[in-house]
Amino acid sequence: MIKAPNIILVGPMGAGKTTIGRLISQSMGKAFYDLDKVIEDNAGADIPWIFEREGEDGFRRRETQALAAIAQSDTGDCVLATGGGIVMREENRDILRDNALVVYLYASVAQQLYRTSKSTHRPLLQTGDPKATLKKLFEVRDPLYREVATLIIETDARHPRSVANKVLDAIKRHLKMESTVS
Ligand SMILES: Nc1ncnc2c1ncn2[C@@H]1O[C@H](COP(=O)(O)OP(=O)(O)OP(=O)(O)O)[C@@H](O)[C@H]1O
Ligand SMILES: O=C(O)C1=C[C@@H](O)[C@@H](O)[C@H](O)C1
Ligand SMILES: [Mg+2]
Numbered sequence: 001m002i003k004a005p006n007i008i009l010v011g012p013m014g015a016g017k018t019t020i021g022r023l024i025s026q027s028m029g030k031a032f033y034d035l036d037k038v039i040e041d042n043a044g045a046d047i048p049w050i051f052e053r054e055g056e057d058g059f060r061r062r063e064t065q066a067l068a069a070i071a072q073s074d075t076g077d078c079v080l081a082t083g084g085g086i087v088m089r090e091e092n093r094d095i096l097r098d099n100a101l102v103v104y105l106y107a108s109v110a111q112q113l114y115r116t117s118k119s120t121h122r123p124l125l126q127t128g129d130p131k132a133t134l135k136k137l138f139e140v141r142d143p144l145y146r147e148v149a150t151l152i153i154e155t156d157a158r159h160p161r162s163v164a165n166k167v168l169d170a171i172k173r174h175l176k177m178e179s180t181v182s
Pocket of ligand 1: 011012013014015016017018019020036081082083084115116122155158159160163
């Protein structure tokens with residue numbers, strides 16, 4: 001097993017945070033959490049229901065609570081996949097930077113659109129023009145993902161297993177480099 005701090009995956013909808021997070025948690029022998037799922041379990045309701053009843057603000061409050069509870073209480077033995085909007089609050093960006101090795105899974109807008117097209121579980125994409133929405137979100141969020149990221153991994157045109165291996169290699173290299181400078 002690789003020794004490492006908590007690994008937190010960030011990136012846009014469809015980048016593969018849930019898919020890749022699960023794969024790397026298995027390889028690292030760490031527990032896996034999906035923040036969207038944790039929020040749903042805590043609320044006893046799904047994300048579309050939370051957006052409908054409490055608005056995006058209500059969802060964001062729940063998201064910050066869930067992030068803080070996991071990132072600040074867990075002792076380096078989990079992989080956490082976040083939702084695409086986790087970087088919108090400054091408070092969240094501080095928690096991410098201070099408590100984890102953060103991996104930004106990069107995907108182009110075209111890939112985001114393709115990978116999210118089969119699901120209706122993302123309320124922000126239930127619009128007439130999901131491509132324009134993804135583009136607008138990406139313009140705002142890409143610099144914020146970069147701001148919190150320890151590592152940036154490109155996911156376009158790569159099979160999930162190959163992305164997971166790339167993430168694992170990058171984490172190993174990073175931790176090795178850190179141990180030689182400290
Ligand atoms: N590298 C990849 N190549 C091809 N398909 C992928 C890849 N990564 C993920 N997928 C597929 O894309 C879809 C979305 O992936 P996933 O749910 O893991 O994204 P996410 O980043 O967790 O999105 P969200 O922010 O909405 O939770 C899934 O159907 C998944 O199988
Ligand atoms: O990009 C976003 O803002 C979101 C992404 C999803 O993972 C969910 O967290 C929710 O649908 C909001
Ligand atoms: Mg996800």
